[in-house]
Amino acid sequence: MFRQVPVLPVVVPIAAAVFLALLWSLRRRHRLSVPRTVLAAALCVYVAGVTANTVFPVFLDKPTGDVPLSAFLNLVPVVGYEVSDAVQNVVIFIPVGVMVSLVLARPSWRRTLAAAIAVSLAIEVTQYVTAHTLAGGHVADVNDLLSNAVGGAVGIGLLSLLERSPAIGRALDRFRWR
Template identity: 60%
Template sequence: MFREVPVLPVVVPVAAAVFLILLWYLHSRDRLSAPRAAVALALCVYAAGVVANTVFPIFLDKPARSALWKVYLVPFANYEVGDAVTNILVFVPIGVLVPLLVAKAPWWRVVAVAAAFSLVIELTQLVTRNLLGGGHVADVNDLIFNTAGGALGFGLCSALSRVPAAAALIDRFRWR
């Protein structure tokens, strides 16, 4: 067996530290409230979950792969519907969280953040698989469907923001 970097002792302290930094940030700008703290917590838990499930396992002593680096670059080839739906659903929170965190977040900025976050994940998977014996493969389809999930989340948030009662509630959670 290969020795693994344990997930929880890495991800939980990092998420907790980021959460405390976000609370300090809100407090220093006199914006700290329970709804905004809930957004900070949701962001940290979400990011920790995504990292734990997309980057890990990372092995300490598994030999690096000597073959060419494996990347799936052909869109929609051998990609299952279940994987597409999962990737869309996992990135819907990005489309909701970004408009809560950033004042006047246009759709293209939210989509760009979702695409950038997904690209970072895919590049990390490529590096960890080939240098640390990780178990995930970089796939252009993941990038496509993750980005679509971010756009869907933004659409849902925008639609809810047009309902007066929901808009008032959403505004309590906004950081601007």
């Protein structure tokens, strides 16, 4: 059995530090409120969960051998990609579209979708790097990136639909950081 980097001692302190930084930022801009604090907490818990499930396991002593750079990397769209993986990646990124729309100072479809793609790309690059340097257990996959982008777009669309209701729109405004 290989020794693994423990997940919780890594992601929990990082999430807590990011949470405190977000609260400090909101306070400094005189925007701190209970709904925005709840959104900051939800964002940190979400990011910690996604990190725990997409980057870990990371092994401390797993032999890597001479692995080519193309290993742990799939740049061919659709081929061999299972529908269940696509659906899972779409669903997992719906909150990104919603939360990023609420956090951005000037949200737009383009900016929010770009942020979702940037987050997904960061995950895929991290998976690739950890697979080669720390014997991580994931493959960087262009299909995941595409599915995550679709999920982010669905989240943006869902939030846009909800905002059409005046009551829901007013409630959502309490969570906005702008």
